[in-house]
Amino acid sequence: MAIVVTTQWVVVGEGGLIAKSSDGNIWSPAGSKGGLTTYLYGVKYGKDASGAGLWVAVGEDSIIAKSVDGNLWTPAGNVGGITGAGLGVAYGKDASGAGLWVAVGGGSVIAKSLDGNIWTPAGNVGGITYNGYNVAYGKDGSGNGLWIVAGEGSIIAKSSDGNIWSPAGSKGGITSYAFGVAFKEELFKP
Secondary structure, three states: OOOOOOOEEEEOHHHHHHEEEEEOOEEEEEEEEOOOOOOOOEEEEEOOOOOOOOEEEEOOOOOOEEEEEOOOOOOOOOOOOOOOOOEEEEEEEOOOOEEEEEEEEOOEEEEEOOOOOOOOOOOOOOOOOOOEEEEEEEEEOOOOOEHHHHHHHEEEEEEEEOOOOOOOOOOOOOOOOOOOOOOOOOOOOO
């Protein structure tokens, strides 16, 4: 039995633009934007509550949209208190190891969702006082799951569960805006 690998890229942008590509070279517009007409700032791929693949995009006017195929999009059931722009989104795990979506945006909001459709505000925002610009999931130095948000006011916030956030111990010289965050893991063989 042969293994079949499929690939898909999704890009979001101004005017609710969503483009898709299977090779990263030839792009076509999504078949449906679900009524999205404003700026979309972030998009990620993860899973819904049943473990099926799911795309989630965030954007201006508190938009969170979802798609099972990257082609047909619908608005999320609610947006978990994001009242301005949704600026970043990521997929990872909560403290129990269950799949979790986290979105950040204007108004110092961090929202979370188990299914990418129903969103609730996080328990706190770890010192982010205005905009959370981006979010990523990875691991801490002990190998435990860790969420990081980069935000305005040189804030770097961290959370082990995506719900309770605290400021990072230091900022590494970032003194104004933190816009992006990413995680890399390498396995070393002695």
